[in-house]
Amino acid sequence: MASVTLEKVKKSFGQVDIIKSVDLAIADGEFVVFVGPSGCGKSTLLRLIAGLEDATDGDILIDNHVVNALTPKERGIGMVFQSYALYPHMTVYENIAFGLELNRESKDTIEERVMSTARILQLEKLLKRKPKQLSGGQRQRVAMGRAMAREPSILLFDEPLSNLDAALRVQMRAEIKKLHERLASTMIYVTHDQVEAMTLADKIVVLNGGRVEQVGTPFELYETPATTFVATFIGSPKMNLLPAKVVATGSGQTTIVLPHAGELTVSVDSSKLQNGDQVQLGIRPEHLNFIAAGKGPDNSTEVQGLPVRNIEYLGNESFVYAGDDSMEEPFLARLPVPSRFIEGERVLLDIDPAHVHVFDSEGMALVRTEVEKSMAAQS
DSSP states (O other): OOOEEEEEEEEEETTEEEEEEEEEEEOTTOEEEEEOSTTSSHHHHHHHHHTSSOOSEEEEEETTEEOTTSOTTTTTEEEEOSSOOOOTTSOHHHHHHHHHHHTTOOHHHHHHHHHHHHHHHTOGGGTTOOGGGSOHHHHHHHHHHHHHTTOOSEEEEESTTTTSOHHHHHHHHHHHHHHHHHHOOEEEEEESOHHHHHHHOSEEEEEETTEEEEEEOHHHHHHSOSBHHHHHHSSSSOOEEEEEEEEEOOSSOEEEEETTTEEEEEOBOOTTSOTTOEEEEEEOGGGEEEEEOOBOTTSOSBOOOEEEEEEEEOSSOEEEEEOOTTOSSOEEEEEOSSOSOOTTOEEEEEEOGGGOEEEOTTSBBOOBHHHHHHHHHHO
16 A cells, blocks of 8 residues: 655646646545546546656655656556456466566465455456456456556556446446455546546546646535536536626625526625626536426516426436527426426526535636535534
8 A cells, every 4th residue: 555646747748738737645545536528637647657657747756755767567556457458368367367477476476366366356266267258347357356466555547447338337336446445555546437436436636638626525526616617527417507697795695696596695705706796606406496487576577487498207307407599508407206397388497595606707616605614513
């Protein structure tokens, strides 16, 4: 086991900066997931830690020792790739033992480590089989076993489940989670799938354009996203963002007005804003409701509302989409079944202020005062 520290790490290919001055601390025994869209630099960052790429600038430390000049073998790292990369002519036993043989370990050591790894990964009954006789999940476990058998201080995973079908991915997520609990080793895992990140990680690192957007536990990233990027990337389905305008600022309470919902007073600190500033209100689909459009407050003015575009029935719940043609994306409410709405019906937004997030014109979150108080009380 080992800690990993990145200090102002950069990586450039020619004039293109892929990793832009990343600082990060990973504690001994932590399960950390790098997540982000394609091209954000997460696999490059993993390869820098592994020693498969050289950093353009900055330092990489393992157990407080700079390892920039060390090879992957010298860093004590095991890596599981997206491709299983198993030798088809070798048995499971031989595939797991191959790295140990290259290291010229004794036969007794090789047998002990292979059998120990096979027990952990439940491969004991498969040791005499060849890869073509295994399922996708079994092949992935063999690939993990080959990395584990060397007893590395750090295990790295580069999108290891992306080639598996949906059901097998769920099963393998559980297997990897149990593996971490058994080994208590430091694991760094790369994925573009935020569901994998939420279910596996002790800590998530959200990357965007080669920069760290936010670091935190799954709970912290879901409940207190620091930017609109994190807010819409973490969570499935993603958070709704609504244009709004500040009409009354304050350090504890803020009043905003937004189309199709009217005025709303929320517990955020807007003391650095001014009345009339444009903001974005974020609300997750499970906290958004729709109400049928009708008369205004004085019962004389017809309120236009938004048309229901689509209703997706998912068995235990419905996704109801509402929006007009001027909107890039409709608003999404996650509602119980049966849905009380029909397509074409006009609705207004019904928003619970307790679950609102507010972001300034730069996409940065305003502090939610009630959430901060709650987290402080828990700590």
